[in-house]
Amino acid sequence: MKILIVDDSSTMRRIIINTLSRIGYTDVVEGENGKSGLERLGQGGVEMIITDWNMPEMDGLEFVKVVRGQNPGIPILMVTTNAAKEDIVEALQAGVNNYVVKPFTPDTLKEKIESLLG
Amino acid sequence: MDQSEIDALLAAGSKPASQSAAAPAPPAPVAAPAPAAQEPSRDPSGHVIAELDTVTAVTERESNKVMDQLDQICRLVTRQQELITGIMTHTGSQEPKVQQAIHEVMSAGKEIQDKVFEAMDLMQFQDITRQKLERILNHLRQIHDYIVDLLGTGTKSEGKRASISNTIAQTGTTPDENKAHADAVIEAFKSKGKG
Numbered sequence: 001m002k003i004l005i006v007d008d009s010s011t012m013r014r015i016i017i018n019t020l021s022r023i024g025y026t027d028v029v030e031g032e033n034g035k036s037g038l039e040r041l042g043q044g045g046v047e048m049i050i051t052d053w054n055m056p057e058m059d060g061l062e063f064v065k066v067v068r069g070q071n072p073g074i075p076i077l078m079v080t081t082n083a084a085k086e087d088i089v090e091a092l093q094a095g096v097n098n099y100v101v102k103p104f105t106p107d108t109l110k111e112k113i114e115s116l117l118g
Numbered sequence: 119m120d121q122s123e124i125d126a127l128l129a130a131g132s133k134p135a136s137q138s139a140a141a142p143a144p145p146a147p148v149a150a151p152a153p154a155a156q157e158p159s160r161d162p163s164g165h166v167i168a169e170l171d172t173v174t175a176v177t178e179r180e181s182n183k184v185m186d187q188l189d190q191i192c193r194l195v196t197r198q199q200e201l202i203t204g205i206m207t208h209t210g211s212q213e214p215k216v217q218q219a220i221h222e223v224m225s226a227g228k229e230i231q232d233k234v235f236e237a238m239d240l241m242q243f244q245d246i247t248r249q250k251l252e253r254i255l256n257h258l259r260q261i262h263d264y265i266v267d268l269l270g271t272g273t274k275s276e277g278k279r280a281s282i283s284n285t286i287a288q289t290g291t292t293p294d295e296n297k298a299h300a301d302a303v304i305e306a307f308k309s310k311g312k313g
Binding site: 007009010011012014015018019022053054055059080081082083084085087088089092098099100101102103104105106108 | 178181182185235238239240241242243244245246248249252281282283284285286288289291292293294295296297299300303304307
């Protein structure tokens with residue numbers, strides 16, 4: 001399964017990639033903001049998206065809205081520092097399937113990914 | 119007070135911060151005195167913003183170096199475990215004492231890897247700290263632009279920045295501290311959708 005990780009922090013992308021590899025997902029492509037995420041998505045083969053919210057150029061919420069316009073079925077997990085109730089609701093309304101607040105444990109990421117794929 | 123006086127005050131105020139940022143550096147050679155005609159920075163708040171941007175970029179780069187080292191440790195432990203697995207096929211390795219020793223070395227290797235993974239996960243603090251600094255930068259930019267508007271002189275801050283979490287100031291570094299809250303909101307949203 002190819003997973004697209006969109007986050008402007010290269011450290012955070014590495015942490016997510018490490019966590020994914022520990023739970024058996026090694027086919028990963030990366031984007032550093034919504035715009036480059038869309039470019040990667042356009043190259044095809046992506047079956048799941050893990051995206052941050054706060055990014056330059058195009059933020060995660062805008063990215064999710066664009067993706068949902070093109071691909072209503074792809075699972076999207078948002079991993080962000082935005083913890084306010086209204087933020088979580090806004091993301092879910094935009095089309096996010098599940099939501100993780102940073103900092104997270106690998107178990108949480110695993111649980112959320114498995115719930116999306118299950 | 120006009121813009122140049124404000125600039126001069128801000129420039130004077132920003133000096134100790136920039137000096138303390140360079141604290142670990144070896145004693146610098148005596149610099150030539152600045153030309154008397156040299157003006158103070160025309161955009162001190164812009165200077166502070168650039169300095170903080172540099173700090174976030176440097177911490178991200180250095181965090182990645184730490185991640186590289188942790189990756190390297192993991193690879194070495196994996197290699198060690200492969201070598202030990204190879205030893206297990208040798209004559210004499212079936213001795214109970216040898217088996218016991220091999221088992222202990224393998225367990226210790228696994229423990230090292232788990233600790234390395236934990237350390238990698240803890241590096242999330244870098245992203246959270248970066249976003250907290252971004253929030254401060256955003257406030258500084260707003261103050262800077264307000265002063266520029268007020269005085270009708272100077273240059274407004276440029277460039278589209280990352281959106282910033284409204285709750286980042288309260289975000290700590292304890293993993294999953296907001297998990298229960300987030301899960302409850304998700305659950306309520308989904309139940310509402312079903313109802």
